[in-house]
Ligand SMILES: [Zn+2]
């Protein structure tokens with residue numbers, strides 16, 4: 055019995071070794087890096103929108119989802135880059151009402167339906183594999199502006215160390231790195247940091263968000279200064295985060311602060327007490343507290 059099992063184990067390990075060798079040979083022949091091949095076998099690439107496993111022929115997103123992506127197209131706000139209905143308006147309702155600190159920004163997608171779910175999975179379920187698709191879309195959104203903006207440095211929105219430790223990564227920092235590779239603009243990694251543990255922004259209105267973020271960013275290398283800086287973040291809703299970071303940078307002497315985000319909200323962000331989160335939960339503030347409702 056023992057001998058039988060030993061033989062069986064030996065045969066299994068031989069079969070395993072042979073399979074491994076075959077895999078490496080195929081990898082060598084086809085010129086594919088063995089490590090990448092193994093990683094793909096263990097964690098097959100998935101569509102960032104529907105999360106279906108992608109075949110080798112497909113790119114970073116499946117064809118069905120690609121068609122339905124809520125890309126930012128048509129007339130956009132000349133300040134925040136949000137889609138607007140009429141070109142002659144120039145600015146969105148939000149930017150007509152509030153003076154932003156940043157210079158100008160652009161976004162790849164509207165923060166609706168499928169993108170909300172995708173961003174939620176990326177943050178809550180450690181789906182860092184989506185980031186390449188996000189960075190490609192953001193680089194595409196940036197392309198028409200880069201010549202005009204000419205940012206000298208790229209930075210991701212800093213995250214408090216405790217929050218980063220809990221999540222394991224700062225998605226804005228990772229996106230900034232990927233965008234730096236795609237645009238060849240230098241990243242300024244540890245220039246700014248977040249020194250305040252802020253509350254989650256999702257249930258806060260504009261005023262509350264501003265108060266929550268006030269003074270949360272500090273320059274770790276104040277001797278450095280650049281004329282023009284590009285901020286990278288995943289989602290823009292009221293613009294409070296980008297504004298607060300732009301305020302810190304401008305105080306340090308930066309003249310132009312631009313931003314690029316993956317998704318931009320559609321709402322006016324005018325301090326209404328109704329806030330929609332990435333989990334598609336709609337919070338409405340009432341006298342007795344928050345009432346919430348799931349929606350699509
Ligand atoms: Zn898909």
Ligand SMILES: [Zn+2]
Pocket residue numbers: 131132133134135136145146147148149150
């Ligand atoms: Zn706007």
